[in-house]
Structure formats: structure tokens, C-alpha cells
Amino acid sequence: MPRSAETGKGKPYLVGMSRAELAHWLEMLGESPQAAWLRARQLFHWLYARGASTPAAMTSLPKDLRRVIEENADVARPGIVAEQTAADGTRKWLLRLRDGKEVETVFIPEDDRAALCVSTQVGCSLSCKFCHTGTMRLARNLTAGEILAQILVVRDVLGDWPSPREGRRLTNVVIMGMGEPLLNYREVAAAFRIVIDGEGIGISRRRITLSTSGVVPRIEPWGRELGTGLAISLHAVRDDLRDELVPINRKWPIAELLDACRRYPVRRPVTFEYVMLRGVNDSDADARELVRLLRGLAAKVNLIPFNSWPGAPFRCSTPERIRSFASIVEAAGYPSPVRSPRGRDILAACGQLKTALARPVPTAVPPADAAVREPSPAPLSV
Numbered sequence: 447m448p449r450s451a452e453t454g455k456g457k458p459y460l461v462g463m464s465r466a467e468l469a470h471w472l473e474m475l476g477e478s479p480q481a482a483w484l485r486a487r488q489l490f491h492w493l494y495a496r497g498a499s500t501p502a503a504m505t506s507l508p509k510d511l512r513r514v515i516e517e518n519a520d521v522a523r524p525g526i527v528a529e530q531t532a533a534d535g536t537r538k539w540l541l542r543l544r545d546g547k548e549v550e551t552v553f554i555p556e557d558d559r560a561a562l563c564v565s566t567q568v569g570c571s572l573s574c575k576f577c578h579t580g581t582m583r584l585a586r587n588l589t590a591g592e593i594l595a596q597i598l599v600v601r602d603v604l605g606d607w608p609s610p611r612e613g614r615r616l617t618n619v620v621i622m623g624m625g626e627p628l629l630n631y632r633e634v635a636a637a638f639r640i641v642i643d644g645e646g647i648g649i650s651r652r653r654i655t656l657s658t659s660g661v662v663p664r665i666e667p668w669g670r671e672l673g674t675g676l677a678i679s680l681h682a683v684r685d686d687l688r689d690e691l692v693p694i695n696r697k698w699p700i701a702e703l704l705d706a707c708r709r710y711p712v713r714r715p716v717t718f719e720y721v722m723l724r725g726v727n728d729s730d731a732d733a734r735e736l737v738r739l740l741r742g743l744a745a746k747v748n749l750i751p752f753n754s755w756p757g758a759p760f761r762c763s764t765p766e767r768i769r770s771f772a773s774i775v776e777a778a779g780y781p782s783p784v785r786s787p788r789g790r791d792i793l794a795a796c797g798q799l800k801t802a803l804a805r806p807v808p809t810a811v812p813p814a815d816a817a818v819r820e821p822s823p824a825p826l827s828v
């Protein structure tokens with residue numbers, strides 16, 4: 447039975463299923479192939495375009511079918527454990543999943559757009575030195591349903607259903623929360639096929655950005671398949687320093703990472719995230735080396751003043767240092783906005799996410815529905 451992952455009830459979780467998976471599930475319940483496809487399309491619309499969170503709300507489905515769904519499946523949202531709103535309007539929710547694990551998702555409203563920063567793993571295995579999430583261990587990958595549920599929950603809270611798409615408040619998604627998305631490729635890709643589907647969540651791929659710390663072999667496949675914008679957590683311009691700050695660099699060093707960016711098949715500038723750490727990576731020489739590395743790439747550099755967290759081993763660069771660094775990068779033709787930290791007061795800013803789940807946790811648990819997904823890219827050891 448597809449998508450029984452982490453329901454805690456033994457029932458399949460329909461959120462996260464594609465049309466084909468929904469049709470397969472309906473056929474297993476006794477629908478003819480033709481009827482299953484028709485109903486799967488309706489179900490898909492109710493789940494993702496209309497945001498139905500109970501079978502009873504799916505009023506265009508026959509009553510009998512709604513009862514069958516009620517008895518045999520789960521479409522409920524994860525529970526909201528906590529919600530915080532920062533002085534600048536940034537909102538952060540802690541969601542409890544069916545197995546009791548928790549993830550954070552962050553809503554960042556701006557003047558002309560509003561982005562949701564979604565998580566893709568519970569914890570993270572990569573231990574980037576400046577990142578609070580990196581001090582947690584990896585508990586497990588999120589399923590496609592758990593990734594999508596973050597968007598659905600936030601649309602519920604914002605009252606973002608079923609207004610016309612152009613009027614929706616949540617306009618953009620950044621895949622930049624807890625976890626390294628390209629180490630959970632299959633589930634993240636399954637979720638985002640539904641996000642970009644015009645009959646699904648319906649957010650254009652142009653309004654979605656995937657942020658990776660540098661899982662090089664999966665960057666180009668993601669671009670070919672999902673076609674979203676790309677952001678790279680760079681943070682250092684020398685391998686010896688990046689090996690320390692972003693340890694995945696030991697496996698895929700800067701030159702290989704930049705080659706992958708040059709091959710990225712989406713014609714949009716690549717965004718490079720660069721956290722400003724006082725006396726560590728913020729010299730004028732670092733800025734000049736960054737310019738040299740980016741030569742020939744359509745790129746933009748986001749300079750992120752370091753967002754501290756309890757026990758953090760770094761301090762933020764001074765404003766003068768950040769200005770000097772930015773002016774060198776700008777002078778070379780690369781936009782380099784200094785990102786004003788959002789939600790700092792509620793630990794919702796970049797690199798600050800961490801749930802109470804700091805206690806020891808088991809190592810990665812694959813989703814129980816692994817058999818119904820397309821094959822994953824070859825396993826990577828990092």
C-alpha cells in the first residue's frame with residue numbers, strides 16, 4: 447500500500463501522492479482503472495489546489511468514496527506545536543509529525559511577495575559550523591507528504607484557500623529550512639513536482655529556489671527535472687576554510703561545485719549565499735577571490751550577516767567590513783545585497799533553525815513507502 451509512511455495509524459497518507467499513486471491506491475481499493483484515474487484527478491485537485499484536510503470537504507466526490515477514504519486513508523495536517531511571530535512579521539511554526547518528530551517552517555513576508563522556507567529533513571547530517579540545525583543529528587528524511595504539508599498548513603493559517611492563485615499570500619518557496627534537500631532527492635522531487643503542477647499547489651518553478659550546500663552529482667539532475675532557481679551555500683572561497691565551515695566540501699570541493707553551477711540547465715543567475723563571519727571569511731582578499739571564482743557565471747551573492755544562536759562559535763562581521771566586501775563584489779558586476787536578517791528575535795533567520803529534538807535520535811529511517819517512488823539517484827556517501 448503506498449504512502450503509509452509515518453502515519454502512526456497504519457493508514458496511507460494521501461498527501462504527497464501523485465495522480466498515478468492516488469489512482470493506484472484507488473484501484474487497490476477496488477475501483478476500475480478508468481474510474482480510479484478520474485477519481486484520482488479529483489482527489490489531487492482537492493488535496494493540493496483546494497486544500498481539503500478532511501474527506502468530508504471533498505464535496506464533488508461521491509459520498510461512498512469519501513467514506514472509503516475516511517476509513518482507509520489519512521489526509522490530516524501535522525499538528526502545530528508552537529507558533530512565533532517576529533517583530534518584522536516573520537512567522538515560524540513548529541510542526542509535529544505522525545511519529546512525534548518535529549520540524550520548523552518559516553514564513554517571510556515582504557512588500558511584493560511572501561516566501562515559505564521549507565524543511566526537508568529532521569535535523570541534518572552535514573554539520574556546517576555556522577548553522578544551528580547542523581548541531582542536531584539527522585533523525586530522518588521527510589516524506590513528500592511531510593514536505594508538502596508545511597505549505598498546506600501555512601496556507602490554512604493564512605486563509606490562503608481557495609482564493610484565486612494570483613491573490614494568494616504565499617507566493618514563493620525556498621527549499622532552505624532544516625536539512626540538505628539533495629540528500630533526500632526522491633521525496634523532495636516528488637513533493638515539488640506537485641508544487642509546480644498547475645492543477646496541484648500551482649506555484650511556478652520561477653518562484654521556487656533550491657538551496658544546497660553542494661551535493662554536486664544531484665545539482666544538474668534537479669535542474670533538468672524541476673527547473674527551479676538554484677542557491678549555493680558557499681560561505682568560503684578557499685577549500686581549506688570551506689572544508690571546516692561546510693564539511694561536505696571535503697567530498698566535493700569548490701571547483702567541482704562551481705562546475706556544476708556552470709552546467710545548471712536553468713537560465714537564471716545562481717545565488718551564492720555567503721555568511722559574514724568576523725575575521726574568518728570577510729577580508730577584501732576573500733572578496734576578490736570570490737569575484738575570481740565567479741568569473742563567467744551569471745550570479746548574485748547574498749551576504750548574510752551571521753545570525754547567532756546559543757553557543758555559536760562565531761561573531762558577525764562589522765557593518766564596515768560587510769560594506770567593504772560588498773563593494774568589491776558589486777564593482778565586479780555581481781549584485782551583492784546584504785540580507786537583512788529576518789526573524790532573528792525568534793531564531794527563525796537563516797541558519798538558526800533547531801527544534802527541541804536535540805536528544806539522541808536513531809540514524810536515518812527510509813520512508814516506509816519507498817517502493818512506490820521512482821528510483822532514487824545512486825546513493826551518495828557523505
Ligand code: SF4
Pocket residue numbers: 570571572573574577578579580581623624625626659679797
Ligand atoms: S546549512 Fe543546511 S546543510 Fe549545513 S548543517 Fe545547516 S541545514 Fe544542514
